Amino acid sequence: MSIAGKHAFVTGGGTGIGLAIARALAAEGAKVTITGRRLEVLQEVASEGLFPMAMDVRDEDEVRATVAAAVTARGPVQICVANAGIAEGKALHKMSLDFWRNMMATNLDGAFLTIRECMDSMRQTDWGRVITISSIAGVRGLKGAPCYTATKHGLIGLTRALSEDYLGSTFTFNAICPGYVDTPIVERNTVSISERAGIDAEAARQIMLEANRHKRLIAPEEIAAAAVWLCGPGSQSVSGQCIEIAGGQT
Template sequence: MSISEKHAIVTGGGTGIGLAIARALAAEGAKVTITGRRQAVLEEVATEGLYPAAMDVRDEADVCATIAAAVEARGPVQICVANAGIAEGKSLHKMSLEFWRNMMATNLDGAFLTIRECMKSMHDTDWGRVLTVSSVAGVRGLKGAPCYTASKHGLIGLTRSLSEDYLGSAFTFNAICPGYVDTPIVERNTVSISERAGIDAQPALQTMVRSNRHKRLLEPEEIAAAALWLCGPGSHSINGQTIEIAGGQV
């Protein structure tokens, strides 16, 4: 099944993993709506095949209106990539309820809202792919990040449940679970770890590099390649799976 001319929505599509996936889909001929909270960032990267649309995944009304407008402009969504998320570690005794709720609103509520609204038009088609971008933290506990870990476990649970709901249909639901990827998130976490631990930036970065089994950061394009595979020919029997990309066993 070719993805040429199919409408894809990629949340968090202005940077990092989301942008890499969006570009890979566009290179195969898809019409890709990229969303994020900063319109200027989206417009800066919106090359051919990418259509910028500012959207806050935490805001239900915004998600509903933005996806409806994208469907009106480019047709039913047939590839939904729920990628938008935040990653920040904080130990239990340092977490406020506000921190917890913002993480869940972005990483989990945002994915739920995005998928729900995309499925409204996908139901009218004969083929569809829903991909969630979880994390290796979604399949194991990540030390020092219980909130992030819980949100990514929840995202996998949502993905698996939806795969059962639509079992035998033309739609599949899978979660991609990367380790540490060379993106702005890692750059920000390097600063955060450095400040919390009182160490230089390079040792702080190495704490994340060593967490990947092959001892290097992943490239965003590696995650994009997995996304293309899950949307490509012969992918119809890959459903309800966690695709772990971390340089070895998780």
């Protein structure tokens, strides 16, 4: 099944993993709606096949309206990539309820809203792919980041449950679980780890390198290649899976 001409909807599509996936899908001929909170960022990276739309995944009305507008402009969504998220560590005793709720609203509620609205049009078609971008923290606990870990575990649970709901259909649901990827998030985490641990930036960066089993950062294009494969021929029997991309066994 070719994805040429199909409408893909990618949240957090202006930078990092989301942008890499959007570009890879567009290269295969898909019409890709990219969303994010900052329209100017999306417009800077928009190119042939990429259509920018501002959207805050935490806002139910905004998600509903944006998906509806994208469907009107480019047809039913047949590839939904729920990628938007916050990656920030904070110890339990330093965590406020506002911090917890904001991360839950972005990483988990945002994925739920995006998938729900995209499925409304996808179910009217004969084929669809839903890909959630979880994390290696979704399959094991990440030290110093209990809230982030909880959201990514929840995202895998949502993905697996939906795959059961649509078992035997032409719709598949899979989670990609990367280790540390070379994106702007890593740069921000370098500063955060450095400040929390009282170490220099190079030592902080080394902590993330060591967390990946092959001791290097993962390129966003590696994640994008997995997403394209999940949408391509031969992947129709792959559903409810967690594709770990972390340089080795967890």
